[in-house]
Amino acid sequence: MRIKALFLDFNGVILDDRELSYRSTRAVFTAFGVTNIPTLEEWRSCIGSNYMDFYRKYGIPPNLTSSDLNNIRNKFIFENWNEVSVRPYCADILRHLRRNGLETAIVSAETRPLLEKRIKENNLDILFDRIYADASPKKDHLVTALDEFGLKAEEVLFVEDSAEGVVAGNELGLLTIAFLNETSYSFHHRLEVANPKFRIVELSDLIDLVSLINIGNIKT
Numbered sequence: 088m089r090i091k092a093l094f095l096d097f098n099g100v101i102l103d104d105r106e107l108s109y110r111s112t113r114a115v116f117t118a119f120g121v122t123n124i125p126t127l128e129e130w131r132s133c134i135g136s137n138y139m140d141f142y143r144k145y146g147i148p149p150n151l152t153s154s155d156l157n158n159i160r161n162k163f164i165f166e167n168w169n170e171v172s173v174r175p176y177c178a179d180i181l182r183h184l185r186r187n188g189l190e191t192a193i194v195s196a197e198t199r200p201l202l203e204k205r206i207k208e209n210n211l212d213i214l215f216d217r218i219y220a221d222a223s224p225k226k227d228h229l230v231t232a233l234d235e236f237g238l239k240a241e242e243v244l245f246v247e248d249s250a251e252g253v254v255a256g257n258e259l260g261l262l263t264i265a266f267l268n269e270t271s272y273s274f275h276h277r278l279e280v281a282n283p284k285f286r287i288v289e290l291s292d293l294i295d296l297v298s299l300i301n302i303g304n305i306k307t
Contacts, residue, residue, distance in 0.1 A: 088242060089300075090300055093293070093297075094261070097205075099268075100248050103171055112134075114163040119147060119156075135250070137225075139153055177209075191215050195219065217235065224255070226255035229255060244264055245264065248266040248278070250278055262307055267286050
């Protein structure tokens with residue numbers, strides 16, 4: 088079956104921001120007086136689109152909402168905006184795939200203000216057919232994306248760097264791709280345990296992967 092669309096996570100996949108994201112999490116805990124702040128290793132083991140579960144686990148009171156937490160997080164990220172960038176040649180890769188007939192979408196738990204600002208300033212907004220921000224839990228938004236594109240799950244590649252995201256994609260029958268870059272959010276062994284259909288190290292690997300699938304050299 089020919090690949091018709093590519094869905095991508097944003098943070099850690101398109102945007103190389105793992106360290107900044109972790110520091111923004113620390114800022115949230117500090118702002119609300121939590122002293123038992125998780126380490127980077129603990130954060131990488133737990134973080135995903137269901138981020139409120141992570142915050143609750145490490146001591147954020149149940150009366151605080153996602154808006155309360157994101158107000159702190161977003162402020163921290165805006166203040167440190169220029170520390171991170173999108174991954175090399177991202178726009179060129181997307182243009183190539185779109186020229187070859189793929190529709191594209193971002194499905195991300197990132198808040199809309201941050202996501203839209205980042206993609207617009209990098210001229211990526213014209214390279215995506217749809218943007219699904221605030222995608223928490225991610226599985227629900229993947230269902231919406233499939234419905235709105237009018238596609239079957241087996242026609243869609245889904246790139247993720249969190250184990251939770253890979254599991255969600257697998258449950259829907261998407262062709263999941265674990266992003267095993269050195270700055271991916273989840274540990275590589277956790278991504279492997281999630282049992283992705285494919286694995287890539289760089290976004291540029293998508294070009295060959297799509298080509299090989301569509302000519303039948305790789306079975307889905």
